[in-house]
Amino acid sequence: MSQAINDQTSWLRRNRLTVTPLLFLLPAVLFFLVYVIFPIAESFQISFYRWDGLGEPRYIGMANYEELWTDRAFEVSLWNNMKWLALYLLAIPAGLMIALFLNQNVVGIRLYKSLFFFPFVISQVVVGLVFTWFYDPSFGLLNKILTGFGFDAVNVLGDPKLVTYGIIAAGLWPQTAYCMILYLTGLNAVDPEQVEAARLDGAKGPKMLWYVILPQLRPATFIAFVVTIIGALRSFDLISIMTNGGPFGTSRVLSFYMFEKALSEYGFRMGYGAAIAVVLFLIMLCFIAYFLWSMYQDEKGAR
Template identity: 75%
Template sequence: MTTAALPNNSIPDRSFWQRNQQTWAPWLFLAPAILFFAFYVIFPVFQSFNLSLYEWDGLGEAEYIGLRNYEDLYYEFIDRDAFYTSLKNNIIWLVMYLLAIPAGLFIALFLNQTVTGIRLYKSLFFFPFVISQVVVGLVFTWFYDPAFGILNVVLGWVGLGPVNILGNEYTVTYGIILAGLWPQTAYCMILYLTGLNAVNPEQIEAGRLDGAKGWRMLWHVVLPQLKPATFIAFVVTIIGALRSFDLISIMTGGGPFGSSRVLAYYMFEVALSEYGFRMGYGAAIAVVLFAIMMVFICYFLWSMYREERR
């Protein structure tokens, strides 16, 4: 006995949502995050660029001045004034902050071993990552103190006089960067520890059979598998170096004589501090800082894209 086929008009039509559920469902889940990102990140970027074209004290009426704020920044750079010092210090931060990446890698390689007391070692190296930058700044301020700081106590044991790291315009930037490297190295270490857990053991064994060990094993087998972790470490470290603010504010306040300023702190000074609430000028500094960040981030994104295509 055969059953007659149902007429086409007896099959109910599916709704638009039923037909496109798999396509639209991910976007609906992402919609809140996209809206927040657009409202709190994308929109302020364009708003800052627009504000940089005005002279505004934050209270009165804004006056359109075109690119005059950028011209003032250019002349400050030529005259080696505050903007030049801030940009130079940011470059020093950027170069020295990258030391956190190899340091974090080698610490992660050590902590990835099976040795006695490894949990204690992991806790000690992880500790700087969980404490506040304000606490880090205060700890290193006491550490560098020329009167009772541990650094000068140790130098006194070997017959060296007290050194005022934060009071010397030639050493203050390096002292603050060293304080920042402490938690940043811990962050890179965590990234590499996560990446090492995903390393393919079969490739390690194949490398050993081919005679690779030590540096050759690390360079040819391990590091290629850690490229995603390295990419994230580079991006986060570069952004952290370029937007450094809290340690400078806590440890020196931009001193001595403005020698430890960076662009983020100088932006704060001209917009909200002693320079007369020049909101447009501060926004121009923010645009320059954003442009520098985008150059590095776009370069690393393009490099990763080329590697994926290969």
């Protein structure tokens, strides 16, 4: 007995450099498995059933996914998500430009940083309410400006052609602030010796930015891309606050349509909502896998 205990103790001593970090990681891994991996697997399973969330689930195979192909509302939601993806990425170059402007030692720069940082710290609900008032056709600031310059007033949130773009503009406000913070952090880590050497070689302006600054900001750019894409695909709160999917369902995205079908009074179709969630997860997974692979290839090439 004592011999077995001694052998175990000696094994732990020999492998403590491997065992110690694994023990520290174990709680996080368990939480990740319970609260992330298990719900994802459960969503895949539920998507093959017809279930209202209370009664007995009935297995229907791929019927939920087959219905998606003919569901006009799903098509509109998917197309709106593509718009979100394309336009939401504007937050990255906008955040970079603001970060470059704020990365200076001039009078009042702390005040400017606070003003640009402000959208990031306020709730998405507050952002939605502010832009709802901003777009209001009767007293909104947008129409006051348009009519002041002689243009006709527009009802952004009531026009099926404009509503999605109006909500995306609202989402870009805090997202740009977040990307700005990432780039400000990255600019603090830029090697000043490389910048000085590039200046001695005559590099300045766009060349300095493209060949010297941006390569050192690659980690910040990677995080900005991942977070922005995830934010574009899960854009639920702004739509819920500003339009509730209207007018006539034209501002829906996949996350909101999933909620409508699975959890709202209009649906309670848990299986169909899970199928929509699976499609959204697979789209998100493709983008994240691509960026992780690109990052891995860059690190592999740098060795």
